[in-house]
Amino acid sequence: MASLHPFTRLLLVCEREAKTMASHPDYFFVDSSGNQYGPVAAEVIKQYWNGGYVNEETFCFAADGRLATWTPLKDVKALYELCVPPRVPQAPSLVARPVLAAPVLHVAEVAKQLEMCVAVLHHEALKLALASVGSKGEEHFASYGELLQAARALDANLDAVRAELKAGISCSDLKQLERAIERSRHLGLSHYELPAAVHHAHRMRALIKMARLALTTLEDAPLAAVVAEADQLHFVCDEVSAIKALLALPPEKKLSEQLRMAVKLGDAKRTDQLQMQLKDLFFERTGAALFDITKFPRLRSAGDFANAKMGLPKQKQDRRDGVLQHTTNQLQRA
Numbered sequence: 001m002a003s004l005h006p007f008t009r010l011l012l013v014c015e016r017e018a019k020t021m022a023s024h025p026d027y028f029f030v031d032s033s034g035n036q037y038g039p040v041a042a043e044v045i046k047q048y049w050n051g052g053y054v055n056e057e058t059f060c061f062a063a064d065g066r067l068a069t070w071t072p073l074k075d076v077k078a079l080y081e082l083c084v085p086p087r088v089p090q091a092p093s094l095v096a097r098p099v100l101a102a103p104v105l106h107v108a109e110v111a112k113q114l115e116m117c118v119a120v121l122h123h124e125a126l127k128l129a130l131a132s133v134g135s136k137g138e139e140h141f142a143s144y145g146e147l148l149q150a151a152r153a154l155d156a157n158l159d160a161v162r163a164e165l166k167a168g169i170s171c172s173d174l175k176q177l178e179r180a181i182e183r184s185r186h187l188g189l190s191h192y193e194l195p196a197a198v199h200h201a202h203r204m205r206a207l208i209k210m211a212r213l214a215l216t217t218l219e220d221a222p223l224a225a226v227v228a229e230a231d232q233l234h235f236v237c238d239e240v241s242a243i244k245a246l247l248a249l250p251p252e253k254k255l256s257e258q259l260r261m262a263v264k265l266g267d268a269k270r271t272d273q274l275q276m277q278l279k280d281l282f283f284e285r286t287g288a289a290l291f292d293i294t295k296f297p298r299l300r301s302a303g304d305f306a307n308a309k310m311g312l313p314k315q316k317q318d319r320r321d322g323v324l325q326h327t328t329n330q331l332q333r334a
Contacts, residue, residue, distance in 0.1 A: 027079065028061040029054060030070070040199055042082055045073075047196040049083040051166055056080070107136065111144045114151045121189055123158045130155060157187055165193040172235040174204045204235050211239035218261045219270075223247060252281055 027045055028038030031053065038061075048054045056074035061067055067076065074080050110132045117126035130151060133141055141148055161183045168177030177197055184194045207229050214222035223243050230240045246254060259274040 026062075027076075029073070030059045041195070042079055043191075044195045044199055045079065046083050047191065047193055051169070051193045051196060053169070053196070054083075107140045107144075110136065111141065111147060114144070114147055118147075118151055118154055121154070121158070121187065121191075123155070123162070123192065126151060126155055126158075154187075157183075158189070161187060161189065162193055165197045169193070169197055169200050172200070172204060172233050174201060174208075174235075174237070177201045177204075200233075203229075203233060207233065207235060208237055208239055211237070211243060215239060215242060216261075217265070218246065218258045252278065255281065 026039035026041055028036060029040075029045060029048075030036050045054060045060070054073060056072065058073045059070040060073050060076050060079060061070050062076075073083070110129060113125070113129045114133070116122075117129055133148065138148070161180055164176065164180035165184065167173070168180050178201060181194065181197055181201060184197075207226065210222070210229070211226045214226050223246065226240060226243050227247065230236065246257060249257070255274055255278050259271065259278065262270040262274055
């Protein structure tokens with residue numbers, strides 16, 4: 001039986017993968033920096049694999065609980081086989097045969113493969129087919145000029161858009177990523193880096209919404225959550241920058257901004273809490289020195305107070321004894 005040509009075999013493998021993707025569960029995974037992502041579909045992880053963002057040692061965990069613990073991707077059989085399809089086994093030969101050169105394809109066969117690759121947007125197979133055109137000589141494809149031109153244009157467009165998708169994911173540039181996603185969809189691309197790019201863009205848009213909401217209240221927990229997510233994505237926008245600037249303020253200034261927002265929102269309970277925090281911070285910093293008696297020069301001693309009043313000596317003595325005395329000793333409690 002004649003063996004399938006590599007182009008045809010590659011297309012059949014891709015078709016088989018597309019039919020089996022739906023049977024895979026969603027997974028969590030941890031990148032090389034220790035950041036956790038997910039849950040994402042298995043096909044998204046495959047695109048991360050194709051883009052070089054995950055590898056055999058990447059730890060994964062199935063969202064449906066089928067894995068007891070975090071497991072290296074190479075040990076998750078179904079996921080690993082999805083990312084690295086097994087080689088198509090060759091039929092055993094009963095008679096030893098000499099090693100033969102690869103079959104020489106006719107021009108019509110190469111043209112057919114080009115047509116198939118363009119139809120299904122299979123980039124790797126397309127490059128192989130174009131390489132075959134170059135090896136056979138373009139003069140043999142004069143009657144397929146329009147197809148060859150379309151194939152080369154598609155190859156260039158796929159190179160550009162896939163590079164743009166990778167760059168957008170790498171630098172978390174939302175505008176660049178959205179442009180690349182739009183170009184990908186215009187080309188009809190639905191695989192390779194596109195699912196990962198769509199997922200990444202969705203997280204960035206969700207982060208912007210979360211940041212805007214956090215800026216309307218200036219509460220500590222939402223602000224911290226925004227910064228944590230932004231650092232994980234390596235994402236920067238005006239809203240995230242504003243939050244980081246607020247959190248970098250001295251404590252009293254940050255509390256003052258939060259108090260201003262609470263008053264603006266009419267949140268009486270939070271206003272009281274923030275006022276107490278400001279007072280506590282103030283007394284914590286000033287301490288007992290704030291109430292040092294030397295800071296109040298207009299205070300008079302008991303004798304001065306008594307002598308300043310007209311009256312008999314007995315009355316002055318009573319006034320002197322009745323004046324509240326300043327002491328550093330702890331007050332007696334019942």
